[in-house]
Every structure is written in structure tokens, then in C-alpha cells.
Amino acid sequence: MNTNAKGTDGRSRAREMVLAAGRGLALAVVSLPSAVLCVCLCLVSMALIPIGVGAFTTPYVVKGVRAYADRRRALAERWGGVRIPSAYRPVPETANPFGRTSALLRDPATRRDLRWLPVDMTAGFLTALLPAVLVLYPLEGFALAAGLWRTMTAGPYGTYGPYWYGFVPVSDQATAFGAAALGAFILVAAHRYTGRAFQLHFRLTEAMLAPSRTELAQRVRVLTETRRDAVDTSAAELRRIERDLHDGAQARLVAMGMDLGTAEMLVDKNPEKAKELLAQARHSSAEALSELRDLVRGIHPPVLAERGLGDAVRALALRLPVTTEVSVDLGAGRADAPVESAAYFAVSELLTNAVKHSGADRIWVDLHHEAGRLRISVTDNGAGGAGGAAIGAGSGLAGVERRLGTFDGVLAVSSPAGGPTMVTMEIPCVLS
Known part of the structure; x- marks a missing residue:
């Protein structure tokens, strides 16, 4: 049973190694040109802001950068289990392009994106490629031991000299076996550490894109203030409803009750006066009902709910x-x-x-x-x-x-x- 568990764990690590290598290679191949394109577009667009053209193009470029960064955040969570919150400030579509451009560029999250792009082109590219290197590089060592060293060290015009595989100079079959031994060591290390090496890329992305503690604290402060304003507004609204009920519908209902009581006493002695009071009570009830409907409509309109x-x-x-x-x-x-x-x-x-x-x-x-x-x-x-x-x-x-x-x-x-x-x-x- 213990042997089976070890075998299962080994196969699981092998799958993790191959998966991390494939994903890292794909990420490196796709991310480098994408990051370069984003950097070039940002530089050109922002350089054109002083002459006015950039004010119209920069919002679209920044939106593209945000979308690209959000896709990388999604990949970090799906592939690496690293959740990177997106803290962009919403910028409404105003009629002033310069105002929109200024608001976007003042956003700390946008500035983080712009700092992250050159890092992603360099260190990010290398850390994404590292898992694939750990898995594929040992294959070269095995190929050298299988006879590839002859091709790498000699050609039609003479001997090239030793071919360096890592720190091993390969010049004959014996040194080629040394290269294979080094490849085997790297493969064992890859089997154990490729997943962690892939995590390094996402940790770098998190370090560049995650909002700072100061920014999060400021965000919490703003939300706390707005929630407090909402509570105060709700309390004022409740007092208004209470006042409207007291001065409006409640007063009419009290008057209607008094009219009905008087009509009850006069129904035998003075039927005409009783009928007049009943008509007045009916009118008061209709007005009270109308006021209650208006009050309810002010709280939550029925058409909104329905x-x-x-x-x-x-x-x-x-x-x-x-x-x-x-x-x-x-x-x-x-x-x-x-x-x-x-x-x-x-x-x-x-x-x-x-x-x-x-x-x-x-x-x-x-x-x-x-x-x-x-x-x-x-x-x-x-x-x-x-x-x-x-x-x-x-x-x-x-x-x-x-x-x-x-x-x-x-x-x-x-x-x-x-x-x-x-x-x-x-x-x-x-x-x-």
C-alpha cells in the first residue's frame, strides 16, 4: 500500500512537472510579444498627449493594458493559485478626453501596470521559461551521451573543441556520459521543484500588480465613510417616514375614527348629519390611502420591484x-x-x-x-x-x-x- 502511494505521488509530480513546463513555455512565448506591444503603444500614445492626439488614444491603450493585466491575474489564480486583486478606480465615460486620460494615468493601479510591463518582459519572461528549461535541458545531456557530442565537437572543417553542457566540457564519450549524469541530476531536481519554479513567476507578478497596504487602507477608509453616510441617510429617511406618517396618514385616520364615532352616536338622532360624517370619513380614508401609496412609492416604487x-x-x-x-x-x-x-x-x-x-x-x-x-x-x-x-x-x-x-x-x-x-x-x- 505504501509502495502504491509513493508510485501515485511520483506520477502526480511527473504530471505536474510536464504541465508546469508546457504552461510556462506557452506563457513565455505569448507574454513577451504582448508585453512589448503594450509598452510600445503606451510610450507612443503618451508621447502624443501634448499635441492632443494622445488624449484620445491613451484611454483605449490603457484599457487594453488593464485587460491584459486582468488576464494575467486570472492565469495566476487558475494556474498558480495566486489571487491578485484588481483595484482599478472606475473612470466614467465623460465628455472630456483629457480628463479621462488624466484620471486613468493618476490611478495607482494603472501606474503599477505600466511598471509591471517591462519587468514582465525581462524577469517575468525568464521565470516563465524556467520550468521548461528544467524539463527540456536534461534531454540534451542524454542526446550528447547517445552520440550527439560527435556532431557538436567536430565538423567538415576540423574539430571545434569541447562543447560545454552546463559546467561539463564534452569532448569524448566519457565526458558525454558526465553530461548525461548532470542531465539526470537536473531532471531529478525538475521532478521535485518545477512546480515551485513556476510559482516564482506568479509571485513576481503578484509583487508588481498587487495593491499596497497603504492603498488598501485608504480604500477601506473611503468605503467606511460611505457606509457611515449611508447609515446616516437611512436614519434621516426613517425619521422622514415617521414624520410623514404622523402628520399625514395617521392624523387622517385619527380624524376618520372620530367622525365614525360621532356618526355612530348620531345615526338614530340625526341621520342626515351621520351620513355627512360618513361621507367625510370615506373621503379621509381615500386621502390617507393615497398618502400611504405615495409614501410607499418613495421608499421602493412598485414598478421597480415588479x-x-x-x-x-x-x-x-x-x-x-x-x-x-x-x-x-x-x-x-x-x-x-x-x-x-x-x-x-x-x-x-x-x-x-x-x-x-x-x-x-x-x-x-x-x-x-x-x-x-x-x-x-x-x-x-x-x-x-x-x-x-x-x-x-x-x-x-x-x-x-x-x-x-x-x-x-x-x-x-x-x-x-x-x-x-x-x-x-x-x-x-x-x-x-
């Missing part, structure tokens, strides 16, 4: 006094209910702002999901002027930004004087 975000936004647009076009491309899936609710009320706030303050006569809303993010843009043809200062001034935009921050989302505003105004939101999410 039909999803796209139809809920279309319903919002139908109630606006301004012509509003809604484009939805969410497929057949839906985001989680909290994400849908946050997106719905964010769009509602933006539409309200556009109607009240922009002076626009046309609004466009676009909702689509791609690359694991829900992207929403609200554009109007109004007067513009809703810049970054408005976000920090306690306006509705500040509330929208806090609402999105709860889900690690972002908001960007492009609103030059004279318009148009475009507000873009991104929320990381998956569709079920």
Missing part, C-alpha cells in the same frame, strides 16, 4: 414635463435590489435637477451594463454650469454621490457653460 430598473426609469420619464428619451440595454438580467434602488433614486434626483434648474427642453437617459458595471448617463440640452463646485455644496448631486459611494460607485459631471450637461454614474455590479 418590472426592474429599465421600466421604472421609463415610468419616471413619462411623468416629466420635459421630453425625455430612455435607452436601456441591460439584457434579461437584473441587478441586486439595493443597487437597483440606489440607481433609480439617483436617476430620479438627476431628472428633477434637470427639469428644475437646467432650462432644458430635452433629456436623454442611457442605461447599460458592461464589464461588470452598471453605467447610467443623464444628458440635457440646458444651460449647463453644473460643475464640480456644485457637487460639494450640499446639492442634490452631493446626495447622489454619497448614495453611489455606498456601492463603491462613482459620479462624473461634464457641464460647460452653455451646455449640454452630462452626468455619468457607474456602479460595480453583476446581473442575475
